[in-house]
Amino acid sequence: MTPAFGATVDSVDASSHSATQAKIIIIGDGFEQDNVNIFEIPGAEPRVVIDIADAKTSLIINGAYEGPQFDSVRGIRGAERNADDIRLVLDLKADSVLSGHNITAQKIEINLSGQFFVQESPVENVSALESLDQINVPTPRLKPTIARRPVIVIDAGHGGHDPGALGASGLKEKKVTLLAAQELKRQLEDTNRYKVVLSRQNDSYVDHDDRLRIARANGADLFISIHADATAGSSARGASVYTLADRAKNRSRNIVNSQNWIMDVNLEEQTDNVGNILVDLAQRNTFSQSTEFADLLIAQLGGSTHLLRNTHRRAGYYVLLAPDVPAVLLEMGFISNPEDERLLKTSAHRQKVMRSVTAAINRYFDIQKS
C-alpha cells in the first residue's frame, strides 16, 4: 500500500521587501495549522525550524536538502524525520529574527527581520542529518507512564462574589455550575476509574490562577470548566464546547514563565531555549488532546441536549491556558434562554447532560489506554 501523504513541498522561494524585511516561502500543497510547526531557536546561531508532518518532497535527496539557497539566510537545510515528516531549518544571519509566519494550503511564509544587505559567508557544508541532530529535542513525556487512575479536575465556573450570568427568571450561573460539577463528580466516582477533584466545593470564589494551580498541583489528566452561557437576546440556546484558541498559545507560554511552572518533562540538559521548545511541544500535544476530547464530548452531548451551531469553539479563556493539561470549557446551555434555564434548573436534565460528559470521558481514556 502506498502511504497517503497529507502535504507536499514543491519548492522554496524568497522575497525581500526592504533591507530589514525578508520572506522565505515554502511552496507546496496541503499545509495546515495542524501539520506545520514553526519555532525559532535564538542564540549566537539563530535558526528557524519548520516541521511539516506527513509530507513528501523531492527537494531532499539522500537525506540532504538540495533546493535553492537565498541571500537572506546563511543557509537552508532539511531532512526527513520519523519516516514521513519533513524538517526544514533556516540558518539565520546573526542579527536576524523570526518576525512571524503565515500558513495557507499552498504556502508557508516565514517572515524575517534583520539586516539583509550584509553579505555573510554561507554555512559550512556539514552533513544535513548530522547537524540536524543537534537540534533534535526530546518529545516531552507529559505524564508518568505508571498505571494510575486518571485525575479529572472539574471546575465549577464563577462562585462567591462572582455570580456569573443571570437567568431570565433569576437563576445564577454560579449555582447551576456547582450543581452540575457535583453531579459529574458523583457519576465519575461511581465508575471507580478516576480521581476527581473539584476546584470549588461550595459557593466560594476561586481565583482563575488558583483554578489552574489546582489542576496542575493534582496532576490533572483532564480539566473541565463548567459554565452556562448568556446573551443579550433570549433566543440563543444550546450547549457549546470551547478549547484554547491558537492565538492564545503565546499567553500560555507567558504564564509558564511568569508562574515559574516546572514542566513535567524528561530532559538531560535544559536551557531556556530548549525549555521554550518543550513548552511548544507540550502545548501541541495538549492542544490536540483537548480537541480530541472536545469532539468526543460534542458527539455525546448531541444525544442529551440542544447544541449551539458551530458547537466546537475556540477562545483564549484563562482557565484553558495550562500548556500541559488538556482542557475544555463546557457551556451547558443559555441561561438567558427561558427553555434552557428551565432545563438547567432540573436535576434530571443536569444528570442527563453530565451522563454525556461521563460517557465522553470514559471514551477518551479508553482511547488513551489503547
Ligand SMILES: [Zn+2]
Ligand atoms: Zn461562565
